[in-house]
Amino acid sequence: MIPSAFDYERATSVDDALARLAARGGAGKLIAGGHSLVPLMKLRLNEPGALIDIARIPELSGIRGQDGGIEIGAATVHHAVATSDLLRARCPVIAETAATIGDPQVRNRGTLGGSVAHADPASDYPATLLALDAEIRIQGPGGTRTVAARDFFQDLFTVDLAGDELITAVRFTPTRTAAYAKLYQRASRFAIVGVAAALDVDGGTIRRARLGLTGALSHAVRLTAVEDALAGRPATADGVAAAAARAGDGLNDVNADIHAGADYRRAMVGVFAQRALKAALARSQESAP
């Protein structure tokens, strides 16, 4: 790769990273796995003056159960999420999501925090974080704050994160009854459309459904119309299929590119919403006593 010149520093702690970022003014940029940033630097679409490497800050990686919730450090690589026993047992949807990302090289380097901060419209995690009602933990010069995933993803590559802030972790309440389904773009393996569905099922009835959608729009969103249609419905495959079949219909400004036109993407939202819902439902039946 032949990027323009840059300085490189390795941060030892979150405070150290923030201090280094501040010291660089606007010229500094955090790098975690580098799997979104470095491709841009290769093309010289991004030319940071200094990279501050946060990949090896101990406090930033790891998957921990905490007060009934689960917290994943921002610098945790996709492979660790995909293969975590804790996640596979308690919240398989997120391990499943991580396992669909790119290829082994990408999964061994790319991080949850980097993916979320970068917010590529076709990235996988955002759909699942939305369906899990996850919280993004952020630290900056002014201290720490927490943003709901729903408020965090705002537009194309645009999130609620300032240039001098750092994502430290993602936190959510685990559920087994959730699943992710994705239509792969065959070159990059990003999502042409990806839907994560989480169901609260009680006595054969869907109490609440949460669906996160990625790939179809400028940024990941919740499919609230489908969620509303599902609430209170019987938890059957046919029932969820009917409610989700036209999940794409109400969407405006659907993405179109050489891999998929807007009509097709819109139709795929319905298809993959159904697939995610059916898989989530199957999990609810597995875990029912």
Next chain:
Amino acid sequence: MAAPVLPKLVGQRVKRREDPRLIQGLGTYVDDVKIVGLRHAAFKRSDVAHGRIRSIDTAAAEAMDGVEAVFTGAQIAEFLDPMPIGTPFPSPEHRAVATDVVRYVGEPVAVVVAAGRYAARDAADAIVVDYDTRPAVVDPEVAMTGHPTVIHADFDNNLAVPLVPSGTGVSPDGKTVDDTAVDRAFADADVVVSQRMVNQRLAPTAMEPRGVVAHYERGKDTMTIWSSTQNPHILRTFIALLNGMGEDQVRAIAPEVGGGFGAKINIYGEEYVVASLSRRLGLPLKWTEDRSEAFLATIHGRDIIGYIDVAATRDGKVLGLKLRLIADVGAYNMLLTAAIPTLTMLMANATYDIPAIRTTLTEVFTNKTPTDAYRGAGRPEATYFVERGMDMLARRLGMDPAELRRRNFIPADRFPYATQMGAVYDSGDYAKALDRALANAGWRELQRQRDAARAEGRLVGLGLAMYVEVCGLGPSASLPTGGWEHAQVTIERDGRISATTGASPHGQGNETTFAQMLADQFGVPLEHVRILHGDTGVVKQGIGTFGSRSQAVGGTALHLAGTKVREKMAKFAAALLEAHEEDLVFEDGRISVQGAPDAGKTFAEVAAYAYVPVPLPAGLDPGLSEEAFFEPANNTYPFGCHISMVEVDRDTGELALLRLVAVDDAGNLINPLIVEGQIHGGLAQGIGQAMIEEVRYGADGQPLTGSFMDYAIPRAADLPRFELDATVTPTPVNPLGAKGVGEAGTLGSTPCIVSAAVDALSGFGVTHIDMMLRPEKLWRIIHGGQA
């Protein structure tokens, strides 16, 4: 106890000797070449598809740290002539660096020489070019109208080649065309199927992009050029020519080459520029292509439209065929560009005894990267058009596609067979390959499975394709470079064998296959044989590796050189052993008298004697080193049958390849393991073309598939377990009986997959689908107008 006899190696699955060094990172590629004082070049490339250069401002670039020189195209034109073209068709002037008009995104407009690669790239970015942009044209059928733009002033309607007819009734000089037979065939036909088909544009994407290091040494007045090329000898010729040097003054080296797929046959502008700047500046100079450049500036492949008409009787006998070809050659003719689609015409007879064929070829300039040879180069296109046409005919007649083929095959007893297209097929047994493939696939059972799946609502389909390809390229009448190959075999003084070959392998495994041949010829262990290649300072003469010619032509030259040395060595051994040459056997590292193995000498002893021949046998010169040229009298024509089973996802249109059964006949096989490797790679690329690969441009000529994020190539996990088998029909063209196999996999796989997809979706009334089989395309067929 006698030592165990060395086993014969030809025909054995010997593991590639090249691989341990390659997979351990111990190979030396062009970019690994380092020379004291090495400078680096970077090219400024056009970011518009078509425009006149108003001005180029290089001041900022020249002022940057580490920058030694900046040259615009106009400055380079003062000392570098336009690039040579290797085909007889008229071609527009093509300068290595554009002087006034740019015609595709990626065309070089200036070059920087700097102390380091990064400095060179920074400076290239700092060059400011002001373009007067012109309309671009990317669709060849639009370009043919001459609107909205004319790309080269002397080529009306953008026609690189206006119209070349070929086939039945065309005189050898192409000047007179008699359509009577073709017209009669169509008049007599019960059915005619007609279809426009697009064989889309592909990017060759070798793992190693291009690269070149040139080192002109002023004191000796010599040039050494390292390049990631398939043909160092041709490179030497052209580099000498454009630098006004003799071939004796230029040494071209192709070190490890990380794939070529035809794209590294061409001699590129960057090679000429780097060589001439090295000479001008008296400095060693390197340029390494990055992946973005590779997508823009390395040639593309295919991109040809075929209008096919097949005329047949009700019972499936093909009476006539028409194939009108429109090739989009991109912005310029490269070395072989214009010739590639002529191979499509040449192979229009396919495996069938078709009595009347008319092909025509039109080549068109567009504002896209130039095309040239890509694995298969013209023959996959012919196979695709004809096999899809045959499939459509079978469907129209309601006939089993295998049965339709069988009714039209050139019978095995008709070889050598002169086609309507001017080729003489050397040998073949097409029915045998078909039968083997049908048996291996379990064709009837597959049909039952398909029908059962359909009854469940699944969209499963079967496809079958035959192919025949022209390989072993030669003789000299058909290649402007010469159609022979050269080899030299030397028995060293210690009894080891070193051999040079003009074939320049870049992944084909010739260090192994060629060593197998020599080890057998001399009865020595494989480890005692070394194959040298890819360096004109070591390999006296050569043409190179393309057109699946290494084994058939290069291997034969090696065999002939080996035979000469063996004869001479036998004479030395005969003198030493006081025996008759005819009674000697070369076996087990020894040369001994037949029937008396103890009365022999070791190979090394005989070699030592040949170099210190006291006494010198009468009529012999010292030494054991012989060379041979081999010019084949004809090409070879390998063939085969590929069968696939696919399933389309009704909801998404995604295509899954469930089975791929291939039977390939490449004549005698030196190493079946390597042959299978070649087939695997070819299949992957053919499957890639059918399913996921396509170079796309916007209407403004901007490339839309400029990286692997948008241009898909198959991953191992995308491919099923290939089910391979071989029939063996040796060629009479060379003493080895070997035909060539490097490209074969790309031929049968594409049409058989497309035909399978059409079969799967036949319920929706579709009879043809253009590649690539993008899920959205298939989904639209399934869901009709539904949005």
